[in-house]
Amino acid sequence: xxxxxxxxxxxxxxxxxxxxxxxxxxxxxxxxxxxxxxxxxxxxxxxxxxxxxxxxxxxxxxxxxxxxxxxxxxxxxxxxxxxxxxxxxxxxxxxxxxxxxxxxxxxxxxxxxxxxxxxxxxxxxxxxxxxxxxxxxxxxxxxxxxxxxxxxxxxx
Numbered sequence: 001x002x003x004x005x006x007x008x009x010x011x012x013x014x015x016x017x018x019x020x021x022x023x024x025x026x027x028x029x030x031x032x033x034x035x036x037x038x039x040x041x042x043x044x045x046x047x048x049x050x051x052x053x054x055x056x057x058x059x060x061x062x063x064x065x066x067x068x069x070x071x072x073x074x075x076x077x078x079x080x081x082x083x084x085x086x087x088x089x090x091x092x093x094x095x096x097x098x099x100x101x102x103x104x105x106x107x108x109x110x111x112x113x114x115x116x117x118x119x120x121x122x123x124x125x126x127x128x129x130x131x132x133x134x135x136x137x138x139x140x141x142x143x144x145x146x147x148x149x150x151x152x153x154x155x156x
Contacts, residue, residue: 028073028081033095035081037068043083045095061093063100069111074136076119084110090124092139102139106132 024037034046043061066086074080079095086109092102108126115122121142124132133143 023067024070026072026081028078029075030078032078033073035071035073035095037071037083039067041066041068041085041087043068043071043081043093045081059095059098061095061098061100063091063103064089066109069109070113072113072115072122074119075115075117082113082115082122084113084124086110088126090122090134092136102136104134104139104141106130106141107144 021039022036023039024035026035027033028035032048034048035043036046037043041062041064043064045059045061047057047059061081061083064083064085064087066088068083068085071081071083074082080101081093081095083091083093085091088106088109090104090106090110090113091100093099094101106124106126108128108130110124110126112125113122115136120136122134122136124134126132129147131143131145131147132141134140135142
């Protein structure tokens, strides 16, 4: 069983770098890097040292032309992070180089993204209730489905 540590015994640290509100944060699979996505159209990767008190190293991932609404790390690779943006693109980044290694343009403003546990696919949701699944190896769409939701009002 994991040891429980009371909040009063924890230390906090503030990380500064984004110019606007942060919408998403996520740890990589080995817990050494924390990524954040922001309305400022960037994602940042923070190299976290558990007991380090030195200046925190961060890397800015630039290329999106709208808000980075969500991001997620490859569950098998500690240096690959995927971002979903309102600019209708999904991007895969290699944080060793800071470069976008893959990009796909989808049909709507992307707001959700998650990796399949084996790291082979990402699922992306957009503001128009459309779900898209991409094969990560080719970064091609393999499935797309639109969900139609209706609001029914009932009177008593």
